[in-house]
Amino acid sequence: MPENEQATDNDEAIELLKKAYLDELETVMNYLTNSIVLDGVRAEEIKGSLQEDIQEELGHAEQIGQRLKQLDEVPPGSADFQANQANLQPPEDSTSVISVIEGVIEAEEDAIETYRALVDAAEEANDPVTEDLAVTLLGDEEAHRAEFRGFRKEYKND
Numbered sequence: 001m002p003e004n005e006q007a008t009d010n011d012e013a014i015e016l017l018k019k020a021y022l023d024e025l026e027t028v029m030n031y032l033t034n035s036i037v038l039d040g041v042r043a044e045e046i047k048g049s050l051q052e053d054i055q056e057e058l059g060h061a062e063q064i065g066q067r068l069k070q071l072d073e074v075p076p077g078s079a080d081f082q083a084n085q086a087n088l089q090p091p092e093d094s095t096s097v098i099s100v101i102e103g104v105i106e107a108e109e110d111a112i113e114t115y116r117a118l119v120d121a122a123e124e125a126n127d128p129v130t131e132d133l134a135v136t137l138l139g140d141e142e143a144h145r146a147e148f149r150g151f152r153k154e155y156k157n158d
Protein backbone atom coordinates (compact mmCIF):
# COMPACT_ATOMS: atom_id res chain seq x y z
CA MET A 1 0.00 0.00 0.00
CA PRO A 2 1.45 3.43 -0.91
CA GLU A 3 2.38 5.50 2.10
CA ASN A 4 -0.09 8.34 1.55
CA GLU A 5 -2.94 5.91 0.96
CA GLN A 6 -2.34 4.45 4.41
CA ALA A 7 -2.38 7.99 5.85
CA THR A 8 -5.72 8.73 4.20
CA ASP A 9 -7.15 5.47 5.48
CA ASN A 10 -6.16 6.43 9.03
CA ASP A 11 -7.95 9.79 9.05
CA GLU A 12 -11.16 8.71 10.72
CA ALA A 13 -9.38 6.74 13.45
CA ILE A 14 -7.08 9.72 14.15
CA GLU A 15 -10.02 12.14 14.36
CA LEU A 16 -11.80 9.79 16.77
CA LEU A 17 -8.64 9.43 18.89
CA LYS A 18 -8.39 13.23 19.15
CA LYS A 19 -12.08 13.55 20.00
CA ALA A 20 -11.81 10.77 22.61
CA TYR A 21 -8.76 12.46 24.15
CA LEU A 22 -10.65 15.73 24.70
CA ASP A 23 -13.80 13.91 25.85
CA GLU A 24 -11.80 12.02 28.47
CA LEU A 25 -10.33 15.29 29.77
CA GLU A 26 -13.79 16.92 29.94
CA THR A 27 -14.96 13.85 31.86
CA VAL A 28 -12.07 14.22 34.31
CA MET A 29 -13.02 17.88 34.84
CA ASN A 30 -16.70 17.17 35.50
CA TYR A 31 -16.18 14.05 37.63
CA LEU A 32 -13.71 16.03 39.74
CA THR A 33 -16.11 18.96 40.16
CA ASN A 34 -19.04 16.72 41.05
CA SER A 35 -16.93 14.64 43.44
CA ILE A 36 -16.23 17.88 45.30
CA VAL A 37 -19.63 19.63 45.21
CA LEU A 38 -22.04 16.84 46.19
CA ASP A 39 -23.32 16.99 49.76
CA GLY A 40 -24.97 14.52 52.08
CA VAL A 41 -24.50 11.08 53.60
CA ARG A 42 -25.88 9.42 50.50
CA ALA A 43 -23.47 11.26 48.24
CA GLU A 44 -20.40 9.70 49.84
CA GLU A 45 -20.43 6.46 47.83
CA ILE A 46 -20.98 8.31 44.55
CA LYS A 47 -18.17 10.74 45.37
CA GLY A 48 -15.83 7.83 46.11
CA SER A 49 -16.72 6.13 42.86
CA LEU A 50 -16.19 9.35 40.89
CA GLN A 51 -12.78 9.80 42.52
CA GLU A 52 -11.73 6.32 41.37
CA ASP A 53 -13.05 6.93 37.87
CA ILE A 54 -11.15 10.25 37.59
CA GLN A 55 -7.88 8.30 37.73
CA GLU A 56 -9.13 5.77 35.18
CA GLU A 57 -10.36 8.42 32.73
CA LEU A 58 -7.09 10.32 33.06
CA GLY A 59 -5.29 7.05 32.30
CA HIS A 60 -7.47 6.66 29.21
CA ALA A 61 -6.49 10.14 28.00
CA GLU A 62 -2.83 9.33 28.54
CA GLN A 63 -3.03 6.05 26.58
CA ILE A 64 -4.86 7.78 23.73
CA GLY A 65 -2.31 10.61 23.71
CA GLN A 66 0.56 8.11 23.57
CA ARG A 67 -1.14 6.26 20.70
CA LEU A 68 -1.54 9.53 18.78
CA LYS A 69 2.17 10.19 19.24
CA GLN A 70 3.02 6.72 17.98
CA LEU A 71 0.96 7.54 14.89
CA ASP A 72 3.01 10.75 14.42
CA GLU A 73 0.11 12.91 15.53
CA VAL A 74 -0.11 15.52 18.29
CA PRO A 75 -2.77 15.20 21.00
CA PRO A 76 -4.89 18.38 21.04
CA GLY A 77 -4.39 21.21 23.54
CA SER A 78 -7.13 23.29 25.12
CA ALA A 79 -7.47 25.60 22.07
CA ASP A 80 -9.20 22.72 20.27
CA PHE A 81 -11.50 22.02 23.20
CA GLN A 82 -15.26 22.41 22.93
CA ALA A 83 -17.45 21.53 25.92
CA ASN A 84 -20.17 18.92 25.34
CA GLN A 85 -21.22 17.62 28.75
CA ALA A 86 -24.10 20.01 29.53
CA ASN A 87 -25.73 17.42 31.82
CA LEU A 88 -22.64 16.94 33.95
CA GLN A 89 -22.43 20.50 35.22
CA PRO A 90 -22.55 20.81 39.02
CA PRO A 91 -26.25 20.62 40.06
CA GLU A 92 -27.95 23.70 41.53
CA ASP A 93 -29.02 21.51 44.47
CA SER A 94 -25.79 19.99 45.80
CA THR A 95 -27.72 17.05 47.29
CA SER A 96 -29.15 16.08 43.88
CA VAL A 97 -27.08 12.93 43.56
CA ILE A 98 -29.46 11.42 40.99
CA SER A 99 -28.85 14.24 38.50
CA VAL A 100 -25.10 13.54 38.66
CA ILE A 101 -25.74 9.79 38.25
CA GLU A 102 -27.83 10.51 35.13
CA GLY A 103 -25.10 12.82 33.78
CA VAL A 104 -22.43 10.15 34.33
CA ILE A 105 -24.48 7.50 32.53
CA GLU A 106 -24.91 9.88 29.60
CA ALA A 107 -21.17 10.64 29.48
CA GLU A 108 -20.35 6.91 29.59
CA GLU A 109 -22.88 6.26 26.77
CA ASP A 110 -21.13 8.91 24.66
CA ALA A 111 -17.73 7.35 25.35
CA ILE A 112 -19.09 3.90 24.47
CA GLU A 113 -20.39 5.26 21.16
CA THR A 114 -17.02 6.87 20.38
CA TYR A 115 -15.01 3.73 21.18
CA ARG A 116 -17.39 1.54 19.15
CA ALA A 117 -16.83 3.89 16.20
CA LEU A 118 -13.08 3.78 16.85
CA VAL A 119 -13.05 -0.03 16.86
CA ASP A 120 -14.69 0.02 13.42
CA ALA A 121 -12.51 2.84 12.04
CA ALA A 122 -9.29 1.21 13.28
CA GLU A 123 -10.30 -2.13 11.81
CA GLU A 124 -11.11 -0.39 8.53
CA ALA A 125 -7.68 1.29 8.61
CA ASN A 126 -5.98 -2.05 9.34
CA ASP A 127 -4.60 -0.66 12.61
CA PRO A 128 -4.92 -3.51 15.14
CA VAL A 129 -3.03 -1.66 17.89
CA THR A 130 -5.51 1.24 17.91
CA GLU A 131 -8.35 -1.27 17.60
CA ASP A 132 -7.06 -3.20 20.62
CA LEU A 133 -6.82 0.02 22.66
CA ALA A 134 -10.37 0.99 21.64
CA VAL A 135 -11.69 -2.44 22.70
CA THR A 136 -10.02 -2.12 26.12
CA LEU A 137 -11.36 1.40 26.66
CA LEU A 138 -14.83 0.31 25.51
CA GLY A 139 -14.80 -2.41 28.15
CA ASP A 140 -13.81 0.09 30.86
CA GLU A 141 -16.62 2.49 29.88
CA GLU A 142 -19.18 -0.31 29.83
CA ALA A 143 -18.10 -1.23 33.36
CA HIS A 144 -18.48 2.41 34.48
CA ARG A 145 -21.95 2.58 32.94
CA ALA A 146 -22.98 -0.65 34.66
CA GLU A 147 -21.82 0.68 38.01
CA PHE A 148 -23.79 3.91 37.67
CA ARG A 149 -26.84 2.11 36.32
CA GLY A 150 -26.71 0.13 39.56
CA PHE A 151 -26.61 3.36 41.57
CA ARG A 152 -29.54 4.71 39.57
CA LYS A 153 -31.59 1.59 40.29
CA GLU A 154 -31.01 2.06 44.00
CA TYR A 155 -32.04 5.74 43.86
CA LYS A 156 -35.16 5.02 41.82
CA ASN A 157 -36.28 2.37 44.32
CA ASP A 158 -36.53 4.91 47.13
Ligand SMILES: [Fe+2]
Nearest residue numbers: 024057060111
Ligand atom coordinates in the same frame (compact mmCIF):
# COMPACT_ATOMS: atom_id res chain seq x y z
FE1 LIG B 1 -12.66 6.90 29.70
Ligand SMILES: [Fe+2]
Nearest residue numbers: 108140141144
Ligand atom coordinates in the same frame (compact mmCIF):
# COMPACT_ATOMS: atom_id res chain seq x y z
FE1 LIG C 1 -15.79 6.08 31.94
